[in-house]
Amino acid sequence: MKIEAVDFFYLAMPEITDEADGSQDALLVRVAGGGEVGWGECEASPLVSIAAFICPMSHGVCRPVGAAVLGQRLESPADIARIAAQVAYDSMDLLQAPHTFSGVEMALWDLLGKKTSEPVWRxxxxxxxxxxxxxxxxxxxxxxxxxxxxxxxxxxxxxxxxxxxxxxxxxxxxxxxxxxxxxxxxxxxxxxxxxxxxxxxxxxxxxxxxxxxxxxxxxxxxxxxxxxxxxxxxxxxxxxxxxxxxxxxxxxxxxxxxxxxxxxxxxxxxxxxxxxxxxxxxxxxxxxxxxxxxxxxxxxxxxxxxxxxxxxxxxxxxxxxxxxxxxxxxxxxxxxxxxxxxxxxxxxxxxxSAPDKPGLGMDVDLSRLKPYLQAVDISVNGQSLYRTPDLIQ
Amino acid sequence: MKIEAVDFFYLAMPEITDEADGSQDALLVRVAGGGEVGWGECEASPLVSIAAFICPMSHGVCRPVGAAVLGQRLESPADIARIAAQVAYDSMDLLQAPHTFSGVEMALWDLLGKKTSEPVWRxxxxxxxxxxxxxxxxxxxxxxxxxxxxxxxxxxxxxxxxxxxxxxxxxxxxxxxxxxxxxxxxxxxxxxxxxxxxxxxxxxxxxxxxxxxxxxxxxxxxxxxxxxxxxxxxxxxxxxxxxxxxxxxxxxxxxxxxxxxxxxxxxxxxxxxxxxxxxxxxxxxxxxxxxxxxxxxxxxxxxxxxxxxxxxxxxxxxxxxxxxxxxxxxxxxxxxxxxxxxxxxxxxxxxxSAPDKPGLGMDVDLSRLKPYLQAVDISVNGQSLYRTPDLIQ
CATH class of the missing domain: 3.20.20.120 (Enolase-like C-terminal domain)
Known part of the structure; x- marks a missing residue:
């Protein structure tokens, strides 16, 4: 299959305190391909990690993470490793890239597991x-x-x-x-x-x-x-x-x-x-x-x-x-x-235990996330590079 | 003096190629305090580095870089080191933070040098x-x-x-x-x-x-x-x-x-x-x-x-x-x-040689930068967190 779409959902509690509690916000990642979706989660700073996926290229080894992900083939774990290597090289000067890619990579495993009916650990x-x-x-x-x-x-x-x-x-x-x-x-x-x-x-x-x-x-x-x-x-x-x-x-x-x-x-x-x-x-x-x-x-x-x-x-x-x-x-x-x-x-x-179910084995419940969704809009020269997608599609 | 304002100018060539040429874009930083300004430059990915300055706090050690900079006292090199240590701790989970702070830190030295009439190397x-x-x-x-x-x-x-x-x-x-x-x-x-x-x-x-x-x-x-x-x-x-x-x-x-x-x-x-x-x-x-x-x-x-x-x-x-x-x-x-x-x-x-002039000794020429300026707008929940300032203020 091809990786057709990657969407980010920035979620946050109504109040963020200065406690060292990392569960106060989250960046949920949805990857779609082959009629299925996979889910992942980036740690941390949702807004910055979104920016690293969609930012304009600075030069040949400072490309947005999305450039190495969207449209790629995904059939096996080797494809995930190949995409990861390309992100590492093409985005070597983009410091935030590994945090952004972490959630995407998880979602690729989830998607691959669902397509092959195998838990990720297998x-x-x-x-x-x-x-x-x-x-x-x-x-x-x-x-x-x-x-x-x-x-x-x-x-x-x-x-x-x-x-x-x-x-x-x-x-x-x-x-x-x-x-x-x-x-x-x-x-x-x-x-x-x-x-x-x-x-x-x-x-x-x-x-x-x-x-x-x-x-x-x-x-x-x-x-x-x-x-x-x-x-x-x-x-x-x-x-x-x-x-x-x-x-x-x-x-x-x-x-x-x-x-x-x-x-x-x-x-x-x-x-x-x-x-x-x-x-x-x-x-x-x-x-x-x-x-x-x-x-x-x-x-x-x-x-x-x-x-x-x-x-x-x-x-x-x-x-x-x-x-x-x-x-x-x-x-x-x-x-x-x-x-x-x-x-x-x-x-x-x-x-x-890790679930004995396809992919990561977790059911993401978008309907319960609406109260936490942060609507993000990033534009450069009046052109929108990122806008939070609707929760239910 | 107090650090009163930090502004970012995202500059880019009309066309960005995939050459490994990092001079195709730039993120210029202007820090204002005590009636003077200092200039610095972040390497690289301007949009992502801007986001790391203004993003909402995720938790106590994932704060935006700006939180540890704006309003701080700046009288001596020790103040710059103190601010740097605070950024390092308070933004430890924000991966992009060092790239963002690098340009800010340069501008702090430039500002301090201008205020004390000393080159930074001194x-x-x-x-x-x-x-x-x-x-x-x-x-x-x-x-x-x-x-x-x-x-x-x-x-x-x-x-x-x-x-x-x-x-x-x-x-x-x-x-x-x-x-x-x-x-x-x-x-x-x-x-x-x-x-x-x-x-x-x-x-x-x-x-x-x-x-x-x-x-x-x-x-x-x-x-x-x-x-x-x-x-x-x-x-x-x-x-x-x-x-x-x-x-x-x-x-x-x-x-x-x-x-x-x-x-x-x-x-x-x-x-x-x-x-x-x-x-x-x-x-x-x-x-x-x-x-x-x-x-x-x-x-x-x-x-x-x-x-x-x-x-x-x-x-x-x-x-x-x-x-x-x-x-x-x-x-x-x-x-x-x-x-x-x-x-x-x-x-x-x-x-x-490094200039024998106050600060970094370089005259930033805003009037020539207008053709390169990228207008950035970042908002969350309809509230603007960052908008590119006018070049000439």
Whole structure:
């Protein structure tokens, strides 16, 4: 089939706060071809990612993403890889391109899966799809008491693994952080897996991060996530050496496979976290899952938004039995839940699996998205380059 | 003073071709404060970079670039660094942000220099500004004969160093490339410095690049630039080991200091090429110049557009006497030349210097830009977020 159309739907909550909650808006992508549609989702900044699909060409290697996608043939996974390579080369000087293409690429897999009646994980070469232990991913409360209550809620909802991130961590002294850590552990009880996400707060300050290690060890945190900014490889390596018990986790910012590989090769991390909505989609994420497995590093998805994004993020490591954890958006905004009619609900032992259905196996529910739709209009010299399509076509 | 306004002017040639010629469009930035204006230029994709300045916030660390710039205090270089750090953190999930901020940051230096009556290189801490050997940077011809003629033209114009890049190189067999290389050397004569730019054509294929090394040695190329894509550090390192005579040059794609540092640390390059219009501006470029000097790697600017961008790209290493080469746009499009009323013309021995004038020392000539101005209009939900300002205000 031919890729006939690519449409974007910018969705947002009525109010956007400065919380580090990425589920407050979304960029949904619909790809049409051969009488079928596929769905994907870009992470993040919807308006900018739309612009990168439709912008005028600047020169030969700064072309809009759309130029390498529209009209292309799509019959097999090799076609997706070919299109991805063309985007990477033709848009090498267009920085936003990988974020834009990530959602498009997901939608290409979804479309191909639907046309061939295969789940994406099978198209990726996996024979089996293993259930993953869902960890409830959420933000720290403003106070330790709030964090304690959120921990109890997650346990009451059946989660045996929970992550707390961002919020006040690193913004005051180590003692304040300790109170948050202790509250999280207290709320979870002794058995649950506890993960801590520092949200890059120490930039590249190894000592500041290391000052928290004794407390992270005492609460038996499995990992410390993103203590530093995404490029601070030597800071990661230095902290990893000082932290034999609490492993480091990072990688969500990777917008190509090289960045994730460098984090594994030079950063000393124990867990590599990949956002299929940023790294260029499912294909690059699968390449990192394979590379992680070969190195003894554990692959984990990075997902804080919809169940469409969650399904996409489960595909790349669905067949890797030993890579057990899955980030599960615990309290996303209503918008994120409205994107799909079906949801990947954890089973009684707190596990989720990539759907055993064609494509990504998620039913996008356009009728529920109308309240969130942002009407975008971009024109150059009076000529409209992009206008939000009607939701129902 | 306060940063009162930031305006963008998207400029383009009437026709944009698929040549790898980045001077076909430009995004000019004007920052106003304290009764003065400063000018900068973003590389590349004007429409997308504008969108990253004005887009609605997605969440706490995916804010528009403008949020961290407008209304800020600007009294000293430390203020520019503080604003840059805030953009880096608050827009960490907005991939295009560094390209957008690069032009803004240049304009902040220009504004600060004008207000303090100091050239930017002095604000950066340099006592002296050393002349650089300008190399005429241009594309390979479609045929060896065309390349030979371009080489002769550059020599006739007084250049003693010339770079050829992109075009047919790597697209056929090594023998075809050899003919291009020989033509370039023949046109230049034996004495001139010759540089070759492969434009990432071999992606990460070390053997394909290595197949060209004997010919590059025989024409005495000083460097081979960007044989691989920007993240292929291990391919760079492998080729560097196989190429004792022809040094590798790379770094133009770096959109933060970490990327450039990784290229120096892990890629085995001899020359690090920084585009101040991509890496986040003049401050980060200066940090890489210092790091390069400390490692015995030579810093070179990457500039293929206007003389405003050229002045900005000269500042970060103006005071480093041993870092002698300067990329000089040899045949840019008329648009690029029209951006400034004054130009950095090489002296009789082919040298250029950063101006010894306040700020960047370039006079932006708005009156000549009208034919190139692209009127952009971006709205969300009927509310205009960006509209191209009038050229003359």
């Amino acid at each position: 198209l990726l070469g996996y024979e089996r799809c293993f259930a993953k232990q869902a960890y409830a991913s959420q933000l720290f409360g403003d106070t330790p008491q709030q964090t304690l209550e959120r921990a109890r809620l997650a346990r009451a909802a059946g989660f045996v693994a929970v992550k707390f991130g961002w919020g006040p961590i690193g913004r005051a002294d180590p003692k304040s952080d300790r109170e948050q850590f202790l509250a999280a552990r207290e709320g979870l009880g002794r058995e649950a897996t506890l993960l801590i996400d520092a949200g890059q707060i120490w930039r590249d300050d190894v000592d500041a991060a290391a000052a928290r290690l004794p407390d992270l060890e005492s609460i038996q945190a499995l990992w410390l996530e993103e203590p530093f900014n995404a490029g601070a490889l030597s800071a990661y390596a230095a902290l990893a050496k000082r932290s034999p018990k609490v492993k480091l986790a990072a990688g969500e910012a990777a917008h190509n496979t090289a960045m994730a590989e460098h984090m594994m090769l030079y950063g000393g991390i124990g867990f590599v976290q990949i956002d299929t909505g940023r790294i260029g989609g499912i294909g690059p994420a699968k390449a990192i899952a394979d590379a992680a497995a070969a190195r003894g590093i554990t692959f984990v998805n990075h997902t804080f938004t919809s169940h469409l994004a969650l399904s996409a993020s489960l595909q790349p490591y669905a067949g890797l039995e030993g890579h057990r954890l899955c980030e599960y958006p615990f309290s996303p905004k209503t918008l994120a839940l409205a994107i799909t009619a079906n949801h990947l609900t954890p089973n009684p032992v707190g596990e989720v | 604000l950066l801490g340099y006592e002296r500004c050393f002349a650089k050997q300008a190399y005429a940077s241009q594309l390979f011809g479609d045929t060896p004969q065309q390349t030979l003629e371009r080489a002769r033209l550059a020599r006739a114009a007084g250049f003693v160093a010339v770079k050829f890049g992109w075009g047919p190189i790597g697209r056929a067999d090594p023998k075809s490339d050899r003919e291009q290389f020989l033509a370039a050397r023949e046109g230049l004569g034996r004495e001139a410095t010759l540089l070759i730019d492969a434009g990432q054509i071999w992606r990460d294929d070390v053997d394909a690049a290595a197949a060209r090394l004997p010919d590059l040695e025989s024409i005495q190329a000083l460097w081979l630039e960007e044989p691989f894509n920007a993240g292929a550090l291990s391919a760079y390192a492998a080729l560097a080991k196989r190429s004792p005579k022809v040094k590798l040059a790379a770094g133009e794609a770096a959109h933060n200091t970490a990327m450039a540092e990784h290229m120096m640390l892990y890629g085995g390059i001899g020359f690090v090429q920084i585009d101040t219009g991509r890496i986040g501006g003049i401050g980060p470029a200066k940090a890489i110049a210092d790091a390069a000097a400390a490692r015995g790697i030579t810093f070179v600017n990457h500039t293929f557009t206007s003389h405003l961008a050229l002045s900005a790209s000269l500042q970060p290493y103006a005071g480093l006497e041993g870092h002698r080469l300067c990329e000089y746009p040899f045949s840019p499009k008329t648009l690029a030349l029209a951006i400034t009323a004054n130009h950095l013309t090489p002296n009789p021995v082919g040298e250029v």
